[in-house]
Amino acid sequence: MVQRLVDRRPQVRPEELVAALVPPPRFDAVRFAGYLPDPAEPSQSAAVTALSAFADRVNAGPARGGGSARRARSGRSGLFGRGVRGAWSGGAGRGAGTARPGVYLDGGFGVGKTHLLASLWHAVAGPKAYGTFVELTSLVGALGFAATARALGGMRLLAIDEFELDDPGDTVLMSTLLTRLADAGVALAATSNTQPEDLGAGRFAAADFLREIQGLAARFDVLRVDGADYRHRGLPAPPPPRADGEVAALAAAHDGASEDDFAALCAHLAGLHPSRYGALVDGVRLVALHGVTPVADQAVALRVVVLADRLYDRSIPVVASGVGLGELFGAELLAGPHRKKYQRAVSRLAALARDGAHLTTTA
Template identity: 30%
Template sequence: MDSVLPPTDGPLPAYRARVAEGALRPDPAQAHAAEILQSLWRTLRGYDPRPTATQPSKGFFGKLFGAKRGSGDLAAPEGTPEGLYLVGAVGRGKSMLMDLFFDTADVPRKRRIHFHAFMQEAHNRIHAWRQANPGADDPIPPLADRIAAEASLLCFDEFQVHDITDAMILGRLFEALFARGVVMVATSNTAPQDLFKGKPGRDAFLPFIALIQSRVEVLYLESLQDYRRERIRGLPTWHHPVDGRSERALDAAFEELSGEKHGQPASLQVLGRSVPVGWSARGVVRTSFEDLCGRPLGPADYLALATHFHTLVLDGVPRLGPDNFDRARRFITLIDALYEHRCKLVASAQAAPDQLYEQGENAAMFERTASRLMEMQSQEYLGLPHLP
């Protein structure tokens, strides 16, 4: 995402202005984080490293993942600033603060991207490089060259590591990026020492955690207020019938919950497959009933969606019955996954939940799903924390 605002006096004045105009409530934890970001903003003014080529890295990541001599690397520019890793519970304003920092950052080359989308892009670039360079066996240096040429400041939203293929390349990739003078600012619900916790192969991932902790300041956002849950508790979540009014309501809900009008194309890695799931921003994903239930997806796909995103905005749930029972069965599985992980649902449908599947074979099976859909609209359910 490119900057949409010209450089100003930094994130702290921007934050204070929003509080003064009533757009934000005063929050001591957010104010403290804005002060830390302001200090980094000052350090980075005009930052534009131009590293020079040197010998290939001989660090522990190169040894760990088998980097080849002669693959090429870059020396870290002298005085490269530390980045920032902002960690806290969901809904505390981490993304909002990073947006203020990114929009005001006076850095010629900068980029803000959801971390999951960044890793998808990295895998795609590695695949393309291997196809263009048959026989070559180390795509990390050219990948790091390309990323560093695009941005010397990388701002990541929702830094999380769930996939073993991500874990296996992160160490060498970020060692190379930091060596090229790239500064990282990230938000996450997970402290660095807890990344990839409990996953097979985590011991090999620990050096990456050490690298992150050496290159960024970790700041815990201790705000007690979950602003995101407040927003969704004030929104209608089931709109029927499917028409222009309900479509506009879903547009407004996505923008209110994510802070963006459209988001970015999203996909999930499930059992070695890439599963497109619509458009997403800041933990909110928007897609259609047909995209989720008209394709041969299964419980693993819906589980991945329910755990990765805290809110699903779903367009166009039709009336269900024996004639489209395959879709109805997948919808039942989807709702079970959302419900079990307290994922929030905002949807447009042709009827109220208890009228979606009224008669015919398997109508009784749908009664539990209708009951869950009704409960998922309640203020009690909307106030529950997401279980990622």
């Protein structure tokens, strides 16, 4: 019998949130050697070199529990400094340029930032943690600030994917947490589609929190990664929407498929914290959606973005009826402050829809 996501209400215990701080299944086996830089984009090769050196520097530091030298290094001024290539190109020694405790990968969607971040995580000896920004803020909500700082304070590395500051509370929270962790000797790495100094811009009165944003940025060196979206490089256009009958037939033909009305699923997401979206789709092997329509409400759209990320993390194919996935977010949303999130979601969903089209021909 085909399952429905709207019938699922997963519960995630706090200790499970900590244990789950590892790269998602799609990135479990990635390594620097498997990253294929675009020859036309030298910043991609430079990113591999710089991150490899960063991993060496972290691994060369003292074992956790004896991090006094790393705490001393973390006190250097400046947050999102430039010139990261010069800082690391000479090697991982203490005298090789700046030694900020973090690296921040900035670039458009689809250039492989998550692949690079996960490769860095795999290259660093444990203990270590990897999570999205949403997962980390959810962890603080579940455990409390002090317990989260203790749980992460013993790590060699904390890797944060999809770093965003969407409200003042998150700004103060993450600034305080990451400052605490860096002072404790934890190396930091993050990816984002937004330059550090622009975090929060257009989302709230960022100028009122400039000190927090600047203080957070001073913990990182910025590494720019340029390029086109690799998910669609040289590939055919995403498949068109299917008929409702085809969607239902595909769901029935594949074990582990889910089948939902798009509007009902969006309403269901509103009752679940985004930290549960991964558990919502765990074990699902195909997501079938009926009646996809353009999303106009920003709150709904941001929930769809998180769901798209969790589907992509788990490589779950998607088949859908209704409008094309390229029409999922309207022009007003795409012109707003979260446009890069929406563009990333469309890119990822298109890749999953392409996987779904392959299933239709092989079922």
